[in-house]
Amino acid sequence: MRLRPKETDPRVVRTRKLLLDAFLSLMAEKDFNVISVRDITSRASVNRATFYAHFSDKYELLESFLVHSFETFMVDSLPDQDDLTEQHLVQLILIMCEYHRNMSSHYKRSYNTVIPLMESTIHKQLEGIFIKCTHQNVQTEAEKRKLEWTATMISWSIYGVAARWNNEGRKVEAEKFAQEVAPFILYGLPYSLQHLKP
Structure with missing residues (x-):
């Protein structure tokens, strides 16, 4: 060893x-x-x-950079909170948008290559934030499992919509985009179906 x-x-x-x-x-x-x-x-x-x-190897160096840079983004941008409100979610989406924008601007030549490596690292960070916000209500193993499933769904949603926003050319301002997307993530499928109707 x-x-x-x-x-x-x-x-x-x-x-x-x-x-x-x-x-x-x-x-x-x-x-x-x-x-x-x-x-x-x-x-x-x-x-x-x-x-x-x-x-x-260089992959471990990359992962170390991604974790550190994302944690720095979080510390600088996100206030301490023990619950997941819509405003908290908006801030997480904005941070993710800014993170993608910075990565694709500063490391243009490597951005598309490192996206798959970035995904798993950042998802773990986002899952940890969500679990920290909601863990005080969890008492049983079944509740813990459901919380972990929810954390996975929310982290993928935040990461995915921010990546798509960036990759499609940031056609909507980040603040407006985050405000529009947050309720769909927070309130789930019934909200989405209701608000997608013409």
């Missing part, structure tokens, strides 16, 4: 930042698929052994 360096060690923090900065500058220049560990270490001016002391 490979031992990882302590992440609180200032030297470790510096090295990880060097690797991440090198990786992100490469992502801005070319597709993720053609970036190699050698490219990253060369750009960061570290050796390959140093890279592998921190990450098992």
Whole structure:
């Protein structure tokens, strides 16, 4: 088993930042698929052994970046709340829209390649937010299972509509889009069918 360096060690923090900065500058220049560990270490001016002391491969480095960048978005944009209101949902959708917009703008060459990798990572983060907002009402295993199903549905909905909004050229302003979409996610199929009628 490979031992990882302590992440609180200032030297470790510096090295990880060097690797991440090198990786992100490469992502801005070319597709993720053609970036190699050698490219990253060369750009960061570290050796390959140093890279592998921190990450098992470039996919783990990408996942670390996605989790960190998304958590930063959340901390900066979302107030602490213990319930899921419509306004809370609107904010989550807006954050997701902004996240997609930033990723596709800054990492244009890699965006389409990393979307599948992005999906699972971001879904886990969104599921965690939803469960945190509603876990206080859960007492039994059956309730926990239903909460997890609901968290999966909501996280996929938020991620999916924001990705579609971005990929279709952001034809509606993000704020208006989030306000329109939130009730469909929050109130479910009966609401959707009622409001889709001509």
